[in-house]
Structure formats: C-alpha cells, structure tokens
Amino acid sequence: MDLTVREQARRAQAAAPSLQQTSAESRKQLLLALGFALRQQQAEILAVNEEEVKEQAGQGLSPALLDRLKLNPERMASMVDGIEQIANAPDVLGETITSWQQPNGLHIRQVRVPLGVIGIIYEARPNVTVDAAALALKSGNAVLLRGSRMAAKTNARLVATITETLQEHGLPSDLVQMVQDTSRQSVKEMAQARGLIDLIVPRGGADLIRTVIEIATVPVLETGVGNCHLFIDASAPLDMAVALALNAKCSRPAVCNAIETILLHQNWAEQHFAQLARALEEAGVELRLCPRLAQYAPNHKLASEEDWATEYLDLIVAIKQVADVEEAIEHIQRYGTRHSEGIVSLDEKNVARFFAAVDAACLYHNASTRFSDGYALGLGAEIGISTQKLHARGPTGVIGLTTYKYLVDGAGHIR
Amino acid sequence: MDLTVREQARRAQAAAPSLQQTSAESRKQLLLALGFALRQQQAEILAVNEEEVKEQAGQGLSPALLDRLKLNPERMASMVDGIEQIANAPDVLGETITSWQQPNGLHIRQVRVPLGVIGIIYEARPNVTVDAAALALKSGNAVLLRGSRMAAKTNARLVATITETLQEHGLPSDLVQMVQDTSRQSVKEMAQARGLIDLIVPRGGADLIRTVIEIATVPVLETGVGNCHLFIDASAPLDMAVALALNAKCSRPAVCNAIETILLHQNWAEQHFAQLARALEEAGVELRLCPRLAQYAPNHKLASEEDWATEYLDLIVAIKQVADVEEAIEHIQRYGTRHSEGIVSLDEKNVARFFAAVDAACLYHNASTRFSDGYALGLGAEIGISTQKLHARGPTGVIGLTTYKYLVDGAGHIR
Numbered sequence: 001m002d003l004t005v006r007e008q009a010r011r012a013q014a015a016a017p018s019l020q021q022t023s024a025e026s027r028k029q030l031l032l033a034l035g036f037a038l039r040q041q042q043a044e045i046l047a048v049n050e051e052e053v054k055e056q057a058g059q060g061l062s063p064a065l066l067d068r069l070k071l072n073p074e075r076m077a078s079m080v081d082g083i084e085q086i087a088n089a090p091d092v093l094g095e096t097i098t099s100w101q102q103p104n105g106l107h108i109r110q111v112r113v114p115l116g117v118i119g120i121i122y123e124a125r126p127n128v129t130v131d132a133a134a135l136a137l138k139s140g141n142a143v144l145l146r147g148s149r150m151a152a153k154t155n156a157r158l159v160a161t162i163t164e165t166l167q168e169h170g171l172p173s174d175l176v177q178m179v180q181d182t183s184r185q186s187v188k189e190m191a192q193a194r195g196l197i198d199l200i201v202p203r204g205g206a207d208l209i210r211t212v213i214e215i216a217t218v219p220v221l222e223t224g225v226g227n228c229h230l231f232i233d234a235s236a237p238l239d240m241a242v243a244l245a246l247n248a249k250c251s252r253p254a255v256c257n258a259i260e261t262i263l264l265h266q267n268w269a270e271q272h273f274a275q276l277a278r279a280l281e282e283a284g285v286e287l288r289l290c291p292r293l294a295q296y297a298p299n300h301k302l303a304s305e306e307d308w309a310t311e312y313l314d315l316i317v318a319i320k321q322v323a324d325v326e327e328a329i330e331h332i333q334r335y336g337t338r339h340s341e342g343i344v345s346l347d348e349k350n351v352a353r354f355f356a357a358v359d360a361a362c363l364y365h366n367a368s369t370r371f372s373d374g375y376a377l378g379l380g381a382e383i384g385i386s387t388q389k390l391h392a393r394g395p396t397g398v399i400g401l402t403t404y405k406y407l408v409d410g411a412g413h414i415r
Numbered sequence: 416m417d418l419t420v421r422e423q424a425r426r427a428q429a430a431a432p433s434l435q436q437t438s439a440e441s442r443k444q445l446l447l448a449l450g451f452a453l454r455q456q457q458a459e460i461l462a463v464n465e466e467e468v469k470e471q472a473g474q475g476l477s478p479a480l481l482d483r484l485k486l487n488p489e490r491m492a493s494m495v496d497g498i499e500q501i502a503n504a505p506d507v508l509g510e511t512i513t514s515w516q517q518p519n520g521l522h523i524r525q526v527r528v529p530l531g532v533i534g535i536i537y538e539a540r541p542n543v544t545v546d547a548a549a550l551a552l553k554s555g556n557a558v559l560l561r562g563s564r565m566a567a568k569t570n571a572r573l574v575a576t577i578t579e580t581l582q583e584h585g586l587p588s589d590l591v592q593m594v595q596d597t598s599r600q601s602v603k604e605m606a607q608a609r610g611l612i613d614l615i616v617p618r619g620g621a622d623l624i625r626t627v628i629e630i631a632t633v634p635v636l637e638t639g640v641g642n643c644h645l646f647i648d649a650s651a652p653l654d655m656a657v658a659l660a661l662n663a664k665c666s667r668p669a670v671c672n673a674i675e676t677i678l679l680h681q682n683w684a685e686q687h688f689a690q691l692a693r694a695l696e697e698a699g700v701e702l703r704l705c706p707r708l709a710q711y712a713p714n715h716k717l718a719s720e721e722d723w724a725t726e727y728l729d730l731i732v733a734i735k736q737v738a739d740v741e742e743a744i745e746h747i748q749r750y751g752t753r754h755s756e757g758i759v760s761l762d763e764k765n766v767a768r769f770f771a772a773v774d775a776a777c778l779y780h781n782a783s784t785r786f787s788d789g790y791a792l793g794l795g796a797e798i799g800i801s802t803q804k805l806h807a808r809g810p811t812g813v814i815g816l817t818t819y820k821y822l823v824d825g826a827g828h829i830r
Contacts, residue, residue, distance in 0.1 A: 017772065102793050106782060115804050116774065194628075198804055213609075213632055219805045240827040247829035355822050357432065359531065367521060367825025376830060377821065378517050389530050389613055389818040390634045391806040403804040406792065407770050410782025412655040414662035415791060 002180040005144070005189035009196035012117045012142035015174035020114055020140045024091035026169070031087035031134055034165045035080045038130070041161055042076050048157040049126065056150050069124045069151055079130050086134045086381045092398055093140045107409045112402050114140030115198040119190045120383075121212060122203040124148035129158045132201075133176045135383050139401035144197065146179040146190055191216035199401070203384055206311070221392060221400065223384030226256035226339035227311045228369045231328040231354065232276075233345035234267040240366060241272070241344045242279045245317075247368045248342065250283045254313045256385060257340050257372035261308060261318040263328045269293065269321045280317060290320040308335045325350040329357045336360060338387050340369040361387060361394035417595040420559070420604035424611035427532045427557035430589035435529055435555045439506035441584070446502035446549055449580045450495045453545070456576055457491050463572040464541065471539075471565050484539045484566055494545050501549045501796045507813055508555045522824045527817050529555030530613040534605045535798075536627060537618040539563035544573045547616075548591045550798050554816035559612065561594040561605055606631035614816070616798055621726070636807065636815065638799030641671035641754035642726045643784045646743040646769065647691075648760035649682040655781065656687070656759045657694045660732075662783045663757065665698045669728045671800060672755050672787035676723060676733040678743045684708065684736045695732060705735040723750045740765040744772045751775060753802050755784040776802060776809035 003011075022030075038045070049071040057066055092112050099109040118141045120132045129145055136143035147155045155178055163173035179186050191200055194217045201221045202212040213220050230248055232241045248259040264273060269292075277287060277297055288303035303318040308331070310318075322328045325343075332341050342364035343354040351365045362372045374382030374395040382395045392400035418426075437445075453460070464486040472481055507527050514524040533556045535547045544560055551558035562570045570593055578588035594601050606615055609632045616636045617627040628635050645663055647656045663674040679688060684707075692702060692712055703718035722733040723746070737743045740758075747756050757779035758769040766780045777787045789797030789810040797810045807815035 021771070100793060102791075106786065106792075108792055113774075217628055219634070219803065237827075243827060243829055251830060356436070359528075360820065362821045362823060365822075365824045367823055367828040368830050370830040371521065371823060371825075371828065376517075377521075377523055377823070378515060388634065393818055394821050403808055405775065406777045406809050407780075408777060408782055408786060408792070409780045410786075412652075412658060413782040413786065414658055415666060415783050415785040 005179055005181055005186050006193055006196060008144055008177050008179060009117060009119075009190075009193045011174040012144055012177060013196055015172040016114070016116050016142040018172055019137065019142065019175055020093075022171070024093065027091065027138060027140070028087050030165065030169045030171070031083055031137060033169065034134065034162060035083040035087065037161050037165050038076065038080050038083070038158075042073065045076070045154070045157050045161070046071055046073070049154045052151065052153040061150060065124060065150070069126065069154070071126055071154065075127065079127050082131055082381060083134045086138050086398075089138070089380050089398070091138070092402060097404055104413060105411065106413055109407045110404050111407055112404050115401055115403050117142045117144065117197045118401060119144045119146065119193070119197045119200045119218070120203060121146045121187055121190060121200065121208065122148070123205075123208070124151040126151050126154045126158060128203060129155045130162075131381070132383065133159075133162050135381060135398060135401060137175065139398040141401055142175045144177055144179055144190065146182070146186060149182040152182065187212065188215050191218055191220070194218055201383055219391070221384065221386055221396065222388040223386055223396070224256045225311060225337045225387060226258070226372075226385070227261070227309065227335060227337045228257060228259045228340045228342075229261045229263055229328075229332050229336060230259045230342045230344065230369065231263040231322075231325070231332070232265060232268050233325060233343060233347060233350050234265040235346040235350075236265075236268055236344035237346070238272050238275060241268070242276055244342065244344055244366070244368050245276060246279060246283055248370055249280065249285055249317050250315065251368075251370055253315050256311075257369050258313070259317065259342070259369055260310065260312050261320065261335070263320050263322050263331060264293070265325075265328075266321050266323055273297075284315050286316045288316065288318045292321045293319055311337070325353055329354060332358055332360075338389070339385065340364065340372040342367065342369045361385065420594055420596060420601050421608055421611060423559055423592050423594060424532060424534075424605075424608045426589040427559055427592060428611055430587040431529070431531050431557040433587055434552065434557065434590055435508075437586070439508065442506065442553060442555070443502050445580065445584045445586070446498055446552060448584065449549065449577060450498040450502065452576050452580050453491065453495050453498070453573075457488065460491070460569070460572050460576070461486055461488070464569045467566065467568040476565060480539060480565070484541065484569070486541055486569065490542065494542050497546055497796060498549045501553050501813075504553070504795050504813070506553070507817060512819055519828060520826065521828055524822045525819050526822055527819050530816055530818055532557045532559065532612045533816060534559045534561065534608070534612045534615045534633070535618060536561045536602055536605060536615065536623065537563070538620075538623075539566040541566050541569045541573060543618060544570045544593075545577075546796070547798065548574075548577050550796060550813060550816060552590070554813040556816055557590045559592055559594055559605065561597070561601060564597040567597065602627065603630050606633055606635070609633055618799055634806070636799065636801055636811065637803040638801055638811070639671045640726060640752045640802060641673070641787075641800070642676070642724065642750060642752045643672060643674045643755045643757075644676045644678055644743075644747050644751060645674045645757045645759065645784065646678040646737075646740070646747070647680060647683050648740060648758060648762060648765050649680040650761040650765075651680075651683055651759035652761070653687050653690065656683070657691055659757065659759055659781070659783050660691060661694060661698055663785055664695070664700055664732050665730065666783075666785055668730050671726075672784050673728070674732065674757070674784055675725065675727050676735065676750070678735050678737050678746060679708070680740075680743075681736050681738055688712075692734075699730050701731045703731065703733045707736045708734055726752070740768055744769065747773055747775075753804070754800065755779065755787040757782065757784045776800065
C-alpha cells in the first residue's frame with residue numbers, strides 16, 4: 001500500500017539527522033559514488049526511459065513534453081557532470097558564519113545547518129530528480145520529490161540508484177523519496193505539511209508556482225518566472241546593444257533569464273531602431289511594437305497592454321520607446337517579475353540610477369541577462385532562480401537550502 | 416472615508432523609494448529627531464493614552480491588558496532610548512555583502528537593499544508602534560502598522576509624531592501608516608497583499624501567528640512562541656544548575672525565552688532533585704512532575720501529556736527525569752518550538768551532541784535561555800525572535816528586514 005505524503009515526510013524527518021552527522025568528505029564521496037552508479041547503470045536507465053517515452057507518446061503527450069522527458073547518453077553525461085560539480089563544490093555545513101564575545105563573557109557562534117526536509121514539486125523532467133537529490137544531500141537535507149506522473153517510471157528507476165547508493169554508504173533510503181501519491185491532492189498535502197517539511201520548491205510554470213503559494217503553510221521558495229527587460233540608453237553603442245539584445249532574446253528563448261521586452265531611449269531609437277529591428281527579424285524574432293515605434297515600422301504588430309506583462313518564452317519580443325531612464329525604470333517596476341533586468345549604457349549616472357531603483361534579483365550593465373544562472377555567475381549549482389526577496393534571491397544553491405543556529409557558551413551566565 | 420488596506424499598501428509602496436534614496440546619515444538624523452519629538456510631545460501623548468486607558472477600563476479590559484496599553488514617563492523614556500539605539504546602530508543598507516570577478520571579466524556585487532514594505536500585526540502595545548516604525552525606517556522600508564482597536568487613539572497620536580517628523584525631513588508620511596480598517600478582515604487583506612507588502616510580521620500570541628500563517632500568501636516572519644527547555648546533565652554543578660533554572664524560569668516568566676520544562680539526568684535527579692524543587696518552590700513556582708519524580712515528591716501535581724507542549728508564560732514549570740542526553744534531545748525535538756534550549760553540563764561530548772542535534776534558533780551551554788534577545792546577544796534592536804528557519808532565525812533586527820540584489824557589470828558580455 002502507498003504511504004501518504006505525511007507518512008513519507010515523517011520518515012524523511014526521522015532520517016535527516018543521520019545525514020547531518022556525516023562529514024563533508026563522506027557527503028562528497030556519496031555524491032561521487034552516485035555519479036559513478038548512474039554511469040554504470042546508464043543502459044538500464046535509458047531502457048526504462050525509452051519505454052516510458054513510448055508509452056507517453058502513445059497517450060498523446062506533445063513533442064515538446066516528450067523531449068523534456070527523454071533521456072539519452074548526452075543528457076545522462078550532463079546529469080553526472082552536474083553531480084560531480086556539486087560533489088566537488090565547497091561544503092558549507094557546520095561553517096561558523098560569524099562569532100563574537102559579549103562584554104559579559106558569553107561566547108556566541110552563528111553556525112550553518114541544514115533546513116531539514118525539502119519538498120520539490122516539478123514537472124516531467126527526470127534530470128530534476130537527480131539534480132535536486134544531489135543538492136539536498138550536499139546541503140545535509142532529506143528530500144521528498146514529487147515529480148510528474150508522466151515520468152514516474154524513469155524517476156523511480158533513478159531514485160532506485162540513489163537509494164541503493166545511500167544504503168551502500170550506511171545511510172537510510174528515506175533520505176530521498178519519490179512521493180508515492182501523484183494525485184493533485186498530494187501537492188496540497190506537501191504544501192501544508194507544516195512541522196514536517198521545512199521548505200517547498202515548486203519548479204515549473206507560473207500556474208504551478210501560484211497554486212503552491214496560495215495553498216502553502218510551509219515556506220515556499222518562489223522561482224523562475226522571468227519577464228525580463230533590456231533598456232538601451234541614449235549612449236549605448238549600436239553594436240554592443242544589438243549583440244546584447246540578440247543574445248538575451250535568442251540564445252535560448254524558452255528559459256526564464258531570456259528577455260521579453262526591449263526598452264529604447266527615444267534618441268537611440270530615432271538613430272538605430274531600424275538596424276535593431278532588422279537584426280532581430282533576421283534572427284527569426286517576431287516584433288510587437290509600441291505605437292510610436294510602429295510609426296517607423298508599420299509592418300509589425302502593435303504590442304497590447306498584455307504583451308508588456310507576458311513571458312513569451314519564445315522568439316517574440318515587445319519593444320517600447322521611452323523618454324529616459326526614469327520611464328524605463330517605471331515600466332520595469334510595473335511589469336517586471338523581479339528576476340533579471342539589463343541596461344546598455346555608457347552613462348555612469350544612469351547606470352547607478354538603474355542599479356539603485358530597479359528592484360530585481362540580478363541587474364546587468366552592458367551584459368546579457370542570460371548570465372542569471374548559478375554556474376555563469378560563479379555561484380555553483382542551483383535549485384532555481386529565486387524571484388522572491390526573503391531567504392534567497394537570484395540563483396539559489398546549497399546555501400539557500402541551509403539555515404543557521406546560534407550556539408552560546410557561558411560559565412553559568414544569568415540575566 | 417477610510418482607505419482600504421490595499422490602497423494604503425499601494426501608497427506605502429509608492430513612498431518607499433524616497434526613503435531608499437536617503438543616506439545612512441539622514442536616516443540616523445531622522446530617527447534622532449523622532450526621539451526628540453516624542454520627548455517634546457510626551458505630555459500630550461500621555462494625556463491621549465490616559466484617556467484611552469480610562470475608556471478601555473470602562474469597557475472592561477482586563478488589568479493585564481490595561482497595563483500593556485498604559486504609557487508613563489518611564490515607558491516613554493525607554494521607547495526613546497530604543498529609538499536612539501536604533502539610530503546609532505550601524506547602517507547596513509547598500510553594503511556590499513560580497514563581490515567577485517568571473518574569469519570572463521564579469522564583475523559581480525551582492526548588495527544589501529530594503530525589502531520594500533513591511534506589515535506588522537500586533538496587539539494593544541503602543542511601544543510596538545514606535546519600535547517597529549523605527550526599525551523599518553532604519554532598514555529603508557515603508558511600514559503598515561495594524562495595531563489593536565483598543566490602542567487606536569494612542570497609536571494614532573504616536574504615528575502623528577512620526578509622520579510629522581518624516582515631513583520635516585522632506586519624506587512622505589505614507590512611509591509609516593496605521594491601517595485604518597481595524598476589522599478582522601484587514602488582517603486577511605494584509606496577509607494576502609502579495610506584490611504590495613513584502614513581509615508580514617505577526618507579533619502576538621500563538622493564535623494570531625497561526626491564523627496569519629494559514630491565510631497568508633505574503634511571506635511571514637514567525638516569531639515568539641517559546642516552549643523552551645533546560646536540560647541538567649549528570650555532571651551539572653548543583654549551584655550553577657539551580658541558578659540557571661531559577662533565572663530562566665523566574666526572572667520574567669511571561670516572555671518567550673523563559674523555560675517551561677526542566678529535564679533532569681537521572682543521576683543528577685537522584686542526588687539533587689530535592690534541592691532544585693525546594694529552590695523553585697521558594698521562588699513561588701508551581702511544579703508539575705513526571706511519574707518518576709513524583710515518587711520523590713508526591714505533594715506535587717503530575718504533568719500531563721499536554722504540560723510538555725505548553726508555554727505557561729507563568730510561574731509554573733514541568734520537570735521530567737530522562738535517562739541521558741539522548742532522551743533529553745528526543746523530548747526537546749518532540750515538544751520544543753525551535754526557540755531557545757539550554758544544557759547545563761561539564762561534559763564536552765554531551766554539550767557537542769546537544770548543540771549538533773537540537774534544532775532551535777539559540778542553544779545555550781551553561782547560560783540562561785533568557786539571553787535570547789537582540790541586545791543581550793549583541794545583535795541590536797529586534798522586530799522579534801524568529802522561530803522559523805527561513806530568512807532569519809533567532810533575534811531578528813534590521814538585517815532581517817533587508818534582502819540583497821546582484822549587480823553585474825560587463826563590457827558587452829554575452830553568453
């Protein structure tokens with residue numbers, strides 16, 4: 001019989017201390033062994049995945065979703081690479097973040113510790129199963145994985161390798177569990193398992209994230225929705241601005257750090273809009289223009305109010321002319337999702353103003369918003385890019401899966 | 416006509432950037448001026464408060480709640496002292512938490528910024544009005560204050576002084592607002608003002624906090640409920656153990672960092688329980704004992720299952736005999752509220768085990784749990800003692816009211 005979510009969470013909570021007691025070196029060895037095991041068992045894993053992809057294709061899953069579900073040797077290799085990078089990254093558990101002595105002699109240490117039990121709710125991407133488990137184990141946490149029913153067999157096979165590896169290292173298999181109940185109800189049960197689960201991370205579309213936030217009593221790490229902007233200031237060099245716009249829009253349009261709207265300073269637009277438009281068109285991008293820009297280029301669609309608020313995740317871009325950096329900031333504050341925002345400018349004052357006034361996780365000056373990524377910024381593997389302000393902001397990795405406690409030593413101190 | 420909560424929150428959000436643009440020195444001067452104004456207007460403020468206390472007494476408010484509502488010159492002085500301490504504390508806004516350069520030349524700074532708009536929901540304690548406003552202003556945040564209807568006049572008078580001071584410093588009065596709607600509905604509206612309010616802090620009893628968490632979609636800072644323990648190990652010196660137990664239980668029984676349960680190692684209990692019990696009784700403490708200890712002292716009440724989970728906030732203590740440090744840890748993990756937990760011991764191994772295994776904000780070795788306080792630990796003024804693991808844990812002050820952003824400088828970097 002299937003276990004309920006709460007029963008599984010209770011087992012995860014009971015198992016967590018055994019991991020917290022391991023050394024940094026043994027957590028590293030555990031993860032390296034996991035990478036090795038996945039490589040060794042690759043043929044079996046791919047066979048299970050192939051069967052599941054066929055089944056789902058027969059049931060009419062769309063080609064885009066089938067592609068997400070599909071594993072192949074390259075994807076397996078990149079999964080194992082990811083684990084090895086996490087294994088070899090510095091360990092943060094137990095580190096003294098800060099320490100001091102009070103005038104009365106009390107000695108205080110602020111020490112980093114795991115959160116406890118993490119819950120991940122995600123879609124049919126088997127690589128998330130392995131990524132999330134590796135990040136959780138590195139940071140000393142037990143993890144409950146609630147994947148998609150469509151990837152259930154592949155996920156179960158991957159988790160079998162993980163739990164086997166755990167057991168070979170003398171650790172309980174309850175540290176990494178797939179949620180057995182894949183009904184919609186199980187999302188609610190996870191989000192409300194207060195006291196059993198310490199953090200819920202929904203990884204998926206805007207709807208999934210909103211649903212989880214609305215029903216959750218467990219704290220949620222909000223990730224991923226990026227309605228990102230590039231503001232091209234009056235002083236922006238033409239070549240740099242076009243290169244940044246193309247890179248931020250086209251290098252991978254379906255990801256959250258791609259831009260959705262370009263804002264053009266009116267002086268720049270007057271001189272260079274035609275060249276920018278041409279470059280974007282040649283790259284296959286559909287343009288949606290504000291009324292003023294549409295006067296120069298009547299062959300393009302007009303942007304509607306909805307366009308400014310849309311994360312296309314596609315080769316479409318909205319473009320708006322603004323009077324100055326202030327109007328750009330206003331627009332971003334109104335429509336942005338606090339993810340990643342860029343300015344191309346040689347005017348230091350405007351850059352400083354943009355950096356001070358725009359409220360987002362990552363702000364870019366003369367650099368592509370596509371750098372919002374744990375590895376690209378040098379922050380290491382990430383569980384997601386946080387668009388919330390509390391706890392963790394921007395690319396969030398092992399440190400976001402930890403908390404701290406104060407350890408106070410006295411000699412009979414009373415107050 | 417009264418403004419709705421959402422309208423007030425929108426005004427706060429619009430006002431917030433004006434404060435974020437002030438310098439550390441001007442925020443300091445603003446707070447010093449506020450302290451000065453409160454001192455100058457003390458007579459008028461006390462008159463309004465006296466009238467309100469009389470009114471509430473006439474409507475049957477209990478003496479304990481009347482005492483909380485009441486201001487007097489001493490309490491005003493301590494309020495002003497608090498503001499001055501906050502004014503003179505180091506400013507954390509704009510500080511570069513960390514910075515680095517990537518091999519490709521991208522330069523990255525992680526910079527501390529305000530959260531934006533804070534919502535505080537609290538009971539009939541006028542000092543919270545001033546404390547919370549001062550902490551919010553110091554950390555660059557606008558604040559919506561939702562106080563008790565019973566303190567409405569006193570709060571309005573205090574906020575008048577605050578907004579006057581803001582205006583004299585060229586800042587909008589919308590930075591500090593009392594919620595005009597004091598119906599129960601307004602708590603819900605605040606807790607669900609996602610996108611307008613960045614953090615809700617409920618300051619009050621366990622019921623208020625639970626209600627806010629259950630309905631909130633805005634992130635909540637959970638504070639205050641403390642079912643704290645003192646574990647007296649076999650090696651604990653008698654005098655030190657008794658002094659710590661008395662201090663942690665009796666010095667201020669109604670606060671969250673007072674202990675509610677004492678756990679005694681069986682060997683210590685055998686030798687010293689009688690002396691501990693006598694000392695507690697002489698201090699006027701009612702004892703509730705586990706069955707084993709009750710055999711030695713049949714004149715006391717037996718502790719029920721409910722006692723172990725109760726935050727008495729009164730001169731009552733539950734006492735339980737345990738076999739060893741492991742049983743103590745188990746008990747604390749089961750019944751504790753992750754606030755403050757203490758061990759009295761000379762055995763380094765047991766102390767290390769207790770520090771590693773107990774999951775709480777503050778752990779004490781040979782020191783009273785009563786030190787869990789921003790000032791007592793050297794952390795400065797606090798908005799509350801967080802019992803959650805995310806974002807801020809333990810005594811939480813200005814840093815807990817901030818977040819960060821990553822500022823990335825490039826030279827046309829694309830990915």
